[in-house]
Amino acid sequence: MIWPWYDGSEQVNPAIAASPLRDDDIDALMTGIGRAARTAATALGRAGRAEKDAALHAAARSLRNSVPAIRAANEMDMSAGRARQLTPALLDRLMLDEKRIEAMAKGLEDIAALPDPVGRILAEWTRPNGLRIARKSTPLGVIGIIYESRPNVTADAGALCLKSGNAAILRGGSESYHSSRAIWDCLQAGLEEAGLPREAIQMVPTTDRAAVGKLLAMTDYVDVIVPRGGRSLIERVQADARVPVFAHLEGLVHMYLDRAADPAMATELVVNAKMRRPGICGALETLLVHRDCLTTILPGILEKLLAAGCEIRGDDTVRALDNRVVPATELDWRTEYLDAILSVKAVADLDEATDFIEAHGSHHTESIVTDDQVAADAFLDRVDSAIVMHNASTQFADGGEFGMGAEIGISTGRMHARGPVGLEQLTSFKYVIRGSGQARPS
Template sequence: MIPDPHAHASADAATSADALSPDELKTICDHMADAAQRAARKLMTASGAAKDAWLKASARGLIAQTEAILAANARDLDHAQNAGLSRAAIDRLRLDSNRIAEIAHALEEIAALPDPLGETLASSIRPNGLEVRKVRVPLGVVFMIYESRPNVTADAAALCVKSGNAVILRGGSEAFHSNHALHRVLADALEPAGLPREAVQLVPVTDRAAVGHLLTRSDAIDLAIPRGGAGLIRRVVAEARMPVLKHYDGNCHVYIDQYADPDMAEAIILNAKVQRPGVCNAAETLLIHRAIAATMLPRIAERLLAHGVELRGDPEACALVPAMTPATPEDWDTEYLDLTLAVAVVDSLDAAIEHINRHGSKHTDAIVSRDLESVRRFAARVDTAAVMINASTRFNDGGQLGLGAEIGISTDKLHARGPCGLRELTTTKWIVTGSGHIRA
């Protein structure tokens, strides 16, 4: 007899579910994977209207259930405080009625995005008359493994289902009760909208073995998306037998060329570093051309220091700005996610490109320059997901680039590179129509 995973899906199930034997855990995981695959087959042909109706009903449900969600969140916050979690971690975990309203609003925004499915991406009539079309279709089943922020539960479910996919969610154990409360609202709205309830499932146990087992089910799960620290991503990559959409470090650079406009350069590095230092598209290293370093760097450093930024420079930068501390070799490879910036003076545009290709994480790298040839060379030769020309690194974001909401920013080159929105949660299918065509 197969246990019903929903029997464990209540906010009170954490402890009892974790007392499951390995075999029981495996059975529950297999049941979830199979149910997700069946749901995905139904979602393949679900109408856009049904999916948008579900998103809007879920948004209303979240507002209506604010009290229950906050009660669940309070339990997580209690555990977190007892477990001695950092203030930052507790802040990421905390919900209030404003945050719940924001989560609901995000669902309405996703409902308003165009349906990514059905688009014809290529078509031709072959010399033999065969009609060839390549159309956009859902991926199938997505397995989302994430940490901390409970809003990911709603965002990921919304993006996956809107793009025609079933999703299995596995949030962090510290947000266990919050995630269950949010999931329940979304899951309860599926069947009334004409969608299968198993389209959105939440792993009902915190045992890590569940993740490991699901990652072997490449027959049923088409894509794994880990969202969290490098340790989580590495573990998923090592264990997964299906493709993984990875979002590693954002070690982003701003290069100030000898032909940069000084005011523009100052505004861009300031924005890239201090506007929101804790995010992946914030700048971590400033490179500046030797020809303008002596005139421009002291002034830029002054502004950065005034904003509380700690500067770590190479010897030449330190000589120009006495308030800098000497950088160690590790600094060039570090994603600080904080008010710290590594600074190096470079000999040339090519030296800047070389530095970025050696130390960068292929996420976002900016050049500030008025010279067309410098800009073209930088854009062609820097191996990165997004080149910013005379713009802050902070613009590498699904919303800013016009993709709508994003499920993550891929630092891989395969399938999707950079922000991943609805289209990046789809695949293609060839549809070939003949009139009895056979091969000679």
């Protein structure tokens, strides 16, 4: 079927893109995208570093040259978000200004500067019979990325897939539709300038949710799905996907203030972890406080958080310290607020803190603040989350901050990729065996 409103590169009529499509139309659309992605993945897997890096640099230039167009597209999404009464934190995730657009462009250049993850010899050895065996990194193939709210994911995901030799099928959220497409246009311009297939980075041209269902079942064309969003999205992907999934569950992030925490450090880290950007997945959601710190450190922290506009929900012990603290319910201990809200609980010791994290957390990111190295080591050993920290803000839970250039998301699973999903995590491997005429004995 020929789609006059979509050829893989041209702008989509927003009225059509936002309207529900017939099931057979969705099937034809997504099958076409999948087939094109598979062909592009073959070409991209054969491309050298110079071509891939040239595309990234060209896309970065296009982003800088397209600031007015990107901001205009973003304002359409922001206006719609304000009309839908999105929270300030969600609007912050959605907003693109010149600084954030420049950060995206710089991120593409940072990815280009990283070593090529494809073709690396991961291990090699020689068998007694003379066979030489090597394990060599390869692209995964075609990666489907489903994400919400943050349009900068379009640049990060597209660039990481490109650098790692994978074709990408991007499906952003409806709230960031126009912003994501404006960014995608720049990625496409970069591919074209470098002589690489534009179909190497495609964007699903409809907000119809049925397209997501089709993408999750495209086993002939898609090798892995990376979802990035809230619990409802992740649960749907995990329930419906027939393609392997790198799971990014919600960020139920904890920080534990140990009895040996430095007061000034603890105050700075808690306020930064919660309030720097409350809407990101590494934002602090639950603060656990050793009972010995309740009257010495916690009051000053509560004062700074409340003054910054953060709502505090606490247990009875915490509420007794400040009448502005509202009662916490059991649901609060399991809620990713993504907003200026923090739940605070008093605990007897490190054992209770780690038990609480295991019972209520999502295995994303946890941090301990303490000057006691023994306590720090125990926390880092016991807590089974993708990222564990000592004396650091949880807002560092980010692939760029890890030196990975960027990330597609934080995987909270235990298979293949865990923690920030960057270039290395977007590759697989094959075994290359060189012989000199060896035949296996009968």
